[in-house]
Amino acid sequence: MKRVLEGSHAVAEAVRLAKVQVISAYPITPQTHIVEILSEYCTKGLMNARFLRVESEHSCMAALIGAQTAGVRTFTATSGQGLALMHELLHWASGARLPIVMAEVNRALAPGWNIWVDQTDSLAQRDTGWIQMYCEDGQEVLDSTLQAFYLAESVNLPVMVVLDAFYLSHTYEPVDVPGQEAVDRFLPPYVPKFQLDTAHPCGFGPLVAPGDYMEMRYHIAMAMDDALIRFGEIEDAFAAQFNRRYGPVEAIECEDAEIIFVTTGTLTSTCRLALQDLRAKGEKAGILKIKLLRPFPYERIREELKGAKKVAVIDRNFSFGAGGIFAQEVRAALCNTPDHPPVFGFIAGIGGRDVTPEMLTEIYRQTKNSDAPQKESVWMGLHEVKYAD
Amino acid sequence: MQTDVMDREFVHSGHVGCPGCGATIAMRFVLKALGEKTMMVLPACCWSIIAGSYPQSALKIPVIHAAFETGGATATGVRAALDMLGDTETTVLTWAGDGGTFDIGFQALSGAVERNENFIYACYDNEAYMNTGIQRSSSTPYGAWTTTTTGRDWKKLRKKNIVEVLVAHRIPYAATASIAYPEDLLRKAQKAKNMKGSRFLHIYASCPTGWRIPSEMSVKIARMAVQTNIFPLYEVEDGLRYTINYKPREYLVREYFRLQGRFKHLTDQDLDQIQQMVNEDWELLLRKAGERA
Ligand SMILES: Cc1ncc(C[n+]2csc(CCOP(=O)(O)OP(=O)(O)O)c2C)c(N)n1
Numbered sequence A: 001m002k003r004v005l006e007g008s009h010a011v012a013e014a015v016r017l018a019k020v021q022v023i024s025a026y027p028i029t030p031q032t033h034i035v036e037i038l039s040e041y042c043t044k045g046l047m048n049a050r051f052l053r054v055e056s057e058h059s060c061m062a063a064l065i066g067a068q069t070a071g072v073r074t075f076t077a078t079s080g081q082g083l084a085l086m087h088e089l090l091h092w093a094s095g096a097r098l099p100i101v102m103a104e105v106n107r108a109l110a111p112g113w114n115i116w117v118d119q120t121d122s123l124a125q126r127d128t129g130w131i132q133m134y135c136e137d138g139q140e141v142l143d144s145t146l147q148a149f150y151l152a153e154s155v156n157l158p159v160m161v162v163l164d165a166f167y168l169s170h171t172y173e174p175v176d177v178p179g180q181e182a183v184d185r186f187l188p189p190y191v192p193k194f195q196l197d198t199a200h201p202c203g204f205g206p207l208v209a210p211g212d213y214m215e216m217r218y219h220i221a222m223a224m225d226d227a228l229i230r231f232g233e234i235e236d237a238f239a240a241q242f243n244r245r246y247g248p249v250e251a252i253e254c255e256d257a258e259i260i261f262v263t264t265g266t267l268t269s270t271c272r273l274a275l276q277d278l279r280a281k282g283e284k285a286g287i288l289k290i291k292l293l294r295p296f297p298y299e300r301i302r303e304e305l306k307g308a309k310k311v312a313v314i315d316r317n318f319s320f321g322a323g324g325i326f327a328q329e330v331r332a333a334l335c336n337t338p339d340h341p342p343v344f345g346f347i348a349g350i351g352g353r354d355v356t357p358e359m360l361t362e363i364y365r366q367t368k369n370s371d372a373p374q375k376e377s378v379w380m381g382l383h384e385v386k387y388a389d
Numbered sequence B: 001m002q003t004d005v006m007d008r009e010f011v012h013s014g015h016v017g018c019p020g021c022g023a024t025i026a027m028r029f030v031l032k033a034l035g036e037k038t039m040m041v042l043p044a045c046c047w048s049i050i051a052g053s054y055p056q057s058a059l060k061i062p063v064i065h066a067a068f069e070t071g072g073a074t075a076t077g078v079r080a081a082l083d084m085l086g087d088t089e090t091t092v093l094t095w096a097g098d099g100g101t102f103d104i105g106f107q108a109l110s111g112a113v114e115r116n117e118n119f120i121y122a123c124y125d126n127e128a129y130m131n132t133g134i135q136r137s138s139s140t141p142y143g144a145w146t147t148t149t150t151g152r153d154w155k156k157l158r159k160k161n162i163v164e165v166l167v168a169h170r171i172p173y174a175a176t177a178s179i180a181y182p183e184d185l186l187r188k189a190q191k192a193k194n195m196k197g198s199r200f201l202h203i204y205a206s207c208p209t210g211w212r213i214p215s216e217m218s219v220k221i222a223r224m225a226v227q228t229n230i231f232p233l234y235e236v237e238d239g240l241r242y243t244i245n246y247k248p249r250e251y252l253v254r255e256y257f258r259l260q261g262r263f264k265h266l267t268d269q270d271l272d273q274i275q276q277m278v279n280e281d282w283e284l285l286l287r288k289a290g291e292r293a
């Protein structure tokens, strides 16, 4: 059934339909709408779940680690500072091979306090062993959240469904909310592969010497590789049921494109507009939207970009001293292929700054007019910056 | 004492605790009382090591090792999941050191107790961070040497009174116990087991390695701590009803201090001052228990 929903509510609907058993959350703008509605669903009996109103994000993730190890499906949502506070336990969740699902609303990190969109929070958790999916609109948020449980549970790794603050979390759009029976046909009930059990007492996560630790990490690496294959299978199953599919990347008019934008999140929608304009003027542009950050779809990215003359990666994030993070990832994907296109890095929309179609057209113009990137990243739309000595 | 309880054993003999380790004695008694339908949350502490390294376990109950500061929170999740699965019989036990309880895990513990989560939190108190090599914690007593309070900088601050902090939460049950009084410890653990809501056991657990005492002195020192009123045995129900379980005859703290290497720098004057502090705390406890006006 089509309903007009906020991105936040699209998450909540998916969590309800996934029949999550334990939810734990701590409030932070702009995640609050997700957890408020879930709290209400639990109170009203629309969900048969325990809602844990914990005293911090750190305890929130710890509680989910406990609950998932005891054998139930779990969920949380957070943002910005909250995600940063969870850091230690993000490693713990993946190391313990727990299929926890989290919605993460991209929010700029303080100081200064800024509640608007910026991807640096989730990208800073890139190496924690979580699968990360970046979403473009409300429908993709709902669909990805449902798929996230399936994917997490099939490889025993946690999944983060990432959505932009406000542009997605607080924006109303028509979203097709599937019925419970259809979701039940797609998503099997949670069957833990291991759990705390007094009849079979085991120690989970004890001291591990160098003689075993490395193999355990290698298992996680293999599960991540497997996740890319499973992602495709789960998308097939989802498409068979709901007739929608997104792909680990989406190539938009890339076949004959000479310059390809690489985008993520809601910025992609703006870029679609700019692309229409450019194409109307006869410019051979295309877009490669990246959905999966981990596992990173290296082969698909090499494949889609190999025909391009130039690549322009737009990053709504920054790694100080290095550059835009998606640009680094794309460069890493391309560097061992012969004759790969040069990668231009652009920083735009930091801390919730608007990214307009005009700005994207300007990025296209700059990329077209330079033979090679002059620096690692070009910051777009900066006011004049004065440096103090 | 019930013999069937005494006979059962949930700690394997191959654990790697130091000889005379009070924390290991404490674990044995508490598990005897709680029985096999127990799941343990084990934040980082000496017991993370004592429990054995992969793929072995020194415990005959399921254990989830947890991040240092998450004892209260991880148990919250385990309990919630068991409730969702319809298992109301199993006891969830968090087993943490003083550092994991008084310091870094304090927020998660306070949060769990404020929510009155249905679990037992046992803190075995060896009065320092022993796992990492005897660093001071907020449970380290006045007067003690640790590797971060050395020489002239021996700890000149009081030990945090964790039971009183939890009592202020109106916790349904909080009790102190000692490895030197096993009947009392067993009774309290069983009493806790048969209650609902948050329950806290503060267990005095001597540490020969960290306290610089011979291993065979472990239990004797623990007994003296109770007899001198340094570590009184008492319990509090609903944050209101105090019961003092043991009233010692007047013992002086001096001998307790003189037997331990960690206190060897203290002068007679220091010990007089400590005696005063102990008397003061004891008076306060008697008043709370309604035994003094
Ligand atoms: C976040 C974090 N900081 C520090 C440590 C290192 N660490 C592990 S155990 C421990 C001390 C534990 O002290 P306590 O809780 O008193 O238990 P004990 O070792 O004395 O039995 C420390 C500091 C850690 N594991 N995690």
Ligand code: SF4
Pocket: B016, B017, B018, B019, B020, B021, B022, B023, B024, B046, B050, B126, B130, B131, B206, B207, B208, B209, B210
């Ligand atoms: S250091 Fe102390 S607490 Fe730790 S195992 Fe040895 S005796 Fe026990």
Ligand SMILES: [Mg+2]
Pocket: B097, B098, B099, B125, B126, B127, B128, B129, B130
């Ligand atoms: Mg300690």
